[in-house]
Amino acid sequence: MADAPDRTAGVVLAYHPTDEIRENISRLLAQVARVFVVNNSPDAASRALLAHFDDDRVEVLEQSGNVGVAAGFNAGMRAALAAGFDFVWIFDQDSTVADGMLEALLRAQSRADLKVGIVGPALRAAETGNVYDADRGQGSAPIEALISSGALFSRPLLEDIGLHDEALFIDYVDHDISLRAGRAGYTNLKVFDTLLDHRFGDSQPARFLWRRVYIANYSPMRHYYTSRNRVIVARRFGPGKWFRDDLRYSVKAWAKVLFCEQGRPKKIGAFFRGLRDGISYRDV
Structure with missing residues (x-):
């Protein structure tokens, strides 16, 4: 798995983004080979903010409008798979990428004792720095459902179970794909060795x-x-x-x-x- 970071693409879903998204993309670029930014709000201000990156490893995918979380993530995931990447790591703009996070996720993904499905980090409230009770632990452990942001998907998994259900549009999109993975015999893993700072709504x-x-x-x-x-x-x-x-x-x-x-x-x-x-x- 030493070359896995080079085989991993990041996907960031943007919806009326602020300048913070540029820092998050930079953090992603330090860990992955390429980043696909899906612009779900293709207005002039969003286009201007996302237009110029100094790194040619960033590709902005303009959508026709707000196509929803499921379709937005899928657009980035399809682009990553079409470009030949074996792992896709997805984020919304309410989460912060942590240093060393991909390494921890890939370590869990390579577990030989399980048929590993979706892998995701433990959560920490961005506003308070509080780690949720269910997100305290060590190593990695099975979990039925992970939030989409910060989740790592392998190509074989996606080819088996498919992408997100676009009819759901937003909310429980992550539950649906997680539970589909479980139904197909995969074990989803939460990784406690890395923390995702996440904000819910306006917070x-x-x-x-x-x-x-x-x-x-x-x-x-x-x-x-x-x-x-x-x-x-x-x-x-x-x-x-x-x-x-x-x-x-x-x-x-x-x-x-x-x-x-x-x-x-x-x-x-x-x-x-x-x-x-x-x-x-x-x-x-």
Whole structure:
């Protein structure tokens, strides 16, 4: 696996990016052979920000508009596979690439005792520096579902299970592909030896009772897709451990919505529309 970094391409999904994305791309270039930047907001400001990189290993893939997280990641992954890379490492712009992260992921990916599926880093809250309880450990360990950002995919895995489900658009896209890998007999791994600093939504500080908390402040559209896709994925794979973990997270998240966020009526309405459409959704 010594040459694996040279066989790895990075994919970064951009949506109305800020200057921070350029630093993240630079961090990626220190670890991979090439980076495909998928511009999901091809307006003049985004094009200008992404237009000029001093490194010709960066390729910007302009999309027709906001095609969604699933289709955006897929565009970058297809480009990487077509260019001959054997590993694809994907990021959204809410995550920070850490030094040495790819080495740790590839070490886990090369485990001989398992049929390794998707490999991803442990998570740390970018706002507080707090490592989540479920992300504390050593080495690597099996997990049903990983978040997309920071996840490493091998070519054989993708050729076996396919890419992300573009009909989901956003939210639970990562759950779906992770659970498909598990259903196909792969073991997804969380790697505790490296940490991904990640922000959920706007990550704005607020007071909830006596505590300082951070609210995602997602739009009604995000609440719609979260509600709809949770039901779709649960119908596809059943309410396993991933669902119980997600339910605990969702209860906490909705407590913040109901007590700390603005625009609650629209968000609640979007939640119930998503629930309705998830129940009536029919897989093709």
